[in-house]
Amino acid sequence: xxxxxTVLLLAAAVQSGTPILYATLGxxxxxxxxxxxxxxxxxxxxxxxVGFLASKVTGSPLAGLLAAGAVGCVAAAVHGLVCLVFxxxxxxxxxxxxxxxxxxxxxxxxxYVGQLAPGFAPYPMPVLSQLPVVGTIFFNxxxxxxxxxxxxxxxxxxxxxxxxxxxxxxxxxxxxxxxAAGLNVAVYRWFGIIGGGFFMGLGGAYLSLAYxxxxxxxxxxxxxxxxxxxxxFAFWKPGRAVFGAYLFGGIMALQLRLQASGTQLPxxxxxxxPYALTxxxxxxxxxxxxxxxxxxxxxxxxxxxx
Amino acid sequence: xxxxxxxxxRQEPLGMWGSCLVLISALVLAVxxxxxxxxxxxxxPGGGIAALFQGAFGSRWALEDSVVxxxxxxxxxxxxxxxxxxxxxxxxxxxxxxxxxxxxxWVALSFPEWPKPLLIPAMIVMAMAGGGLWGFIPALLRQKxxxxxxxxxxxxxxxxxxxxxxxxxxxxxxxxxxxxxMTRAFSDQxxxxxxxxxxxxxxxxxxxxxxxxxxxxxxxTRLGFDLKASGDNVKAAKYAGMPYDYLxxxxxxxSGALAGWAGFLEASATVNRLQPSIMVGYGYTAxxxxxxxxxxxxxxxxxxxxxxxxxxxxxxxxxDLQVPAAFGGILEGLILLTVLAGGLFTHYRIEQRKNx
Numbered sequence: 001x002x003x004x005x006t007v008l009l010l011a012a013a014v015q016s017g018t019p020i021l022y023a024t025l026g027x028x029x030x031x032x033x034x035x036x037x038x039x040x041x042x043x044x045x046x047x048x049x050v051g052f053l054a055s056k057v058t059g060s061p062l063a064g065l066l067a068a069g070a071v072g073c074v075a076a077a078v079h080g081l082v083c084l085v086f087x088x089x090x091x092x093x094x095x096x097x098x099x100x101x102x103x104x105x106x107x108x109x110x111x112y113v114g115q116l117a118p119g120f121a122p123y124p125m126p127v128l129s130q131l132p133v134v135g136t137i138f139f140n141x142x143x144x145x146x147x148x149x150x151x152x153x154x155x156x157x158x159x160x161x162x163x164x165x166x167x168x169x170x171x172x173x174x175x176x177x178x179x180a181a182g183l184n185v186a187v188y189r190w191f192g193i194i195g196g197g198f199f200m201g202l203g204g205a206y207l208s209l210a211y212x213x214x215x216x217x218x219x220x221x222x223x224x225x226x227x228x229x230x231x232x233f234a235f236w237k238p239g240r241a242v243f244g245a246y247l248f249g250g251i252m253a254l255q256l257r258l259q260a261s262g263t264q265l266p267x268x269x270x271x272x273x274p275y276a277l278t279x280x281x282x283x284x285x286x287x288x289x290x291x292x293x294x295x296x297x298x299x300x301x302x303x304x305x306x
Numbered sequence: 307x308x309x310x311x312x313x314x315x316r317q318e319p320l321g322m323w324g325s326c327l328v329l330i331s332a333l334v335l336a337v338x339x340x341x342x343x344x345x346x347x348x349x350x351p352g353g354g355i356a357a358l359f360q361g362a363f364g365s366r367w368a369l370e371d372s373v374v375x376x377x378x379x380x381x382x383x384x385x386x387x388x389x390x391x392x393x394x395x396x397x398x399x400x401x402x403x404x405x406x407x408x409x410x411x412w413v414a415l416s417f418p419e420w421p422k423p424l425l426i427p428a429m430i431v432m433a434m435a436g437g438g439l440w441g442f443i444p445a446l447l448r449q450k451x452x453x454x455x456x457x458x459x460x461x462x463x464x465x466x467x468x469x470x471x472x473x474x475x476x477x478x479x480x481x482x483x484x485x486x487x488m489t490r491a492f493s494d495q496x497x498x499x500x501x502x503x504x505x506x507x508x509x510x511x512x513x514x515x516x517x518x519x520x521x522x523x524x525x526x527t528r529l530g531f532d533l534k535a536s537g538d539n540v541k542a543a544k545y546a547g548m549p550y551d552y553l554x555x556x557x558x559x560x561s562g563a564l565a566g567w568a569g570f571l572e573a574s575a576t577v578n579r580l581q582p583s584i585m586v587g588y589g590y591t592a593x594x595x596x597x598x599x600x601x602x603x604x605x606x607x608x609x610x611x612x613x614x615x616x617x618x619x620x621x622x623x624x625x626d627l628q629v630p631a632a633f634g635g636i637l638e639g640l641i642l643l644t645v646l647a648g649g650l651f652t653h654y655r656i657e658q659r660k661n662x
Contacts, residue, residue, distance in 0.1 A: 038456065042639075078643065087654070088646035091395055091456065092597055096642035099590060103635025107347065110630040222464055229457045268472035275464040279447075282458060286451040303315075 017249020026199030033192025038094025041224025042101020047204025072201020172295030361622020398459025400589025406566025409436030437566020
């Protein structure tokens with residue numbers, strides 16, 4: 001493989017890693033508050049559909065993006081309602097949200113399969129895109145990719161430098177102690193769930209408004225689950241999530257190019273790559289758990305006080 | 307005056323009749339919400355819901371079809387329930403089902419001439435081995451490395467379906483299938499037949515025997531007792547010296563083997579060959595059923611028929627009112643969410659807050 005192809009492949013890795021990055025960051029925000037949301041796949045696909053529809057109706061991809069974020073918040077709030085208010089099991093509620101979200105999106109989307117909507121076009125960054133290698137890999141994309149560069153930094157600063165960021169971590173670590181210290185546990189958990197849902201919605205919208213400009217059934221194809229795995233791989237750190245997302249972006253880009261190049265490998269084997277890699281990545285990250293920032297109270301409901 | 311509510315812990319968990327009432331209310335709410343979605347999609351909600359239940363249970367043919375679909379759901383759900391009982395999250399019934407079908411098919415295609423009393427058991431053994439292997443991998447990773455079994459089982463689902471695709475598009479493809487991805491039809495000896503003049507296969511009997519077996523296992527054996535105790539309180543069980551890690555492996559293999567058995571029945575009795583169309587999400591429906599039934603084998607039986615009926619009803623909706631097939635996912639997701647939320651009333655009640 002020559003140098004130029006490698007650079008183009010890395011650029012494609014950034015692009016196809018971006019929707020996974022949004023979803024992973026959303027799940028990190030949710031899990032930091034102590035809530036496990038396994039509904040990422042369902043929230044993402046709803047974001048993808050609603051983003052597509054809103055952009056089609058209004059003609060503005062930006063409106064589509066915002067609508068996708070909003071529907072992400074609403075879908076995640078269903079998980080909040082079941083787990084925070086009704087004390088439902090977080091694992092099962094998340095699964096149910098994935099089943100429901102996929103069902104609703106494919107149900108409403110049936111009539112739109114294969115149709116196009118206005119989406120985000122590539123916008124090479126002035127000056128930066130002219131840089132050798134780095135310019136092609138990072139600065140020759142659509143605006144949503146550039147936006148995604150800022151979010152890990154913002155989340156990192158939020159969790160480590162701000163009052164509310166530290167509080168949300170306290171709630172995720174030990175809700176009883178946080179509550180005793182006067183924090184409103186439910187409010188922080190709602191914030192984690194809805195804020196996380198917003199980013200998952202954006203990740204879905206990236207698929208229908210930037211990666212492709214059309215709607216197809218099962219557009220997310222397991223990316224939401226990969227995001228859940230990447231949170232573990234990233235040790236709940238926003239910065240590490242970037243590497244994980246681009247790693248998966250890379251394997252997906254490679255898989256598409258191999259398929260297009262007419263390789264002898266059967267397509268079912270190629271399609272297995274991202275799923276097999278997810279298991280490998282999980283195994284590698286469970287090997288050493290020393291530096292992980294896993295919230296201690298992840299997945300545990302807080303009983304309502306009288 | 308605004309009504310102010312508060313949640314109060316019950317002295318005793320809600321009794322059986324109360325639980326039934328909560329469950330039925332949850333199901334009614336789920337059906338009403340799906341009616342709302344029908345209305346949004348431009349279908350009359352009343353007519354749609356009527357067509358759904360008519361299609362599911364309204365005729366002999368429909369009932370038979372519901373029972374046929376309940377068979378794989380029941381076995382997968384039984385497996386899922388065994389794992390959930392130990393608080394091991396096996397989301398992988400779908401993949402274990404696929405590998406079971408693959409294992410059984412390998413025997414059926416390799417030894418088509420074997421007599422039936424030998425061939426069918428051999429197919430079952432290989433189906434259980436395939437499904438069991440697919441349950442063993444995540445269990446081993448969980449035990450050795452504490453790898454999250456939810457994600458591993460889910461990823462193995464995607465991989466198993468692609469393994470099945472790889473085989474039926476490749477080495478096992480029937481040369482006479484005009485390019486359709488399917489193996490050649492099984493020999494007569496490899497087919498589990500139908501009961502009398504009905505459309506229901508003898509897999510129903512397998513379900514009864516296996517369901518009773520699992521129930522008796524938990525009720526009467528020492529190992530079953532250990533499993534139940536470990537599931538109820540992991541820390542206490544470890545403290546009491548129960549081999550928790552070994553039990554996790556055991557339940558995951560059992561769980562996978564049961565789903566694999568379902569895969570065998572689907573290939574052998576329902577389609578008489580291996581083809582991708584057997585993968586319709588029974589493994590996920592099984593999770594809904596297991597939770598609905600609170601892991602009880604008898605309730606799983608009832609839940610399987612109900613959810614299988616809804617699948618048949620959705621097919622009817624598709625034919626009669628052109629409602630997209632994805633409506634089935636909406637129903638299942640809503641049912642699971644409302645039942646989950648209804649669980650609150652088992653341990654809590656809501657009362658009006660008294661003014662201070």
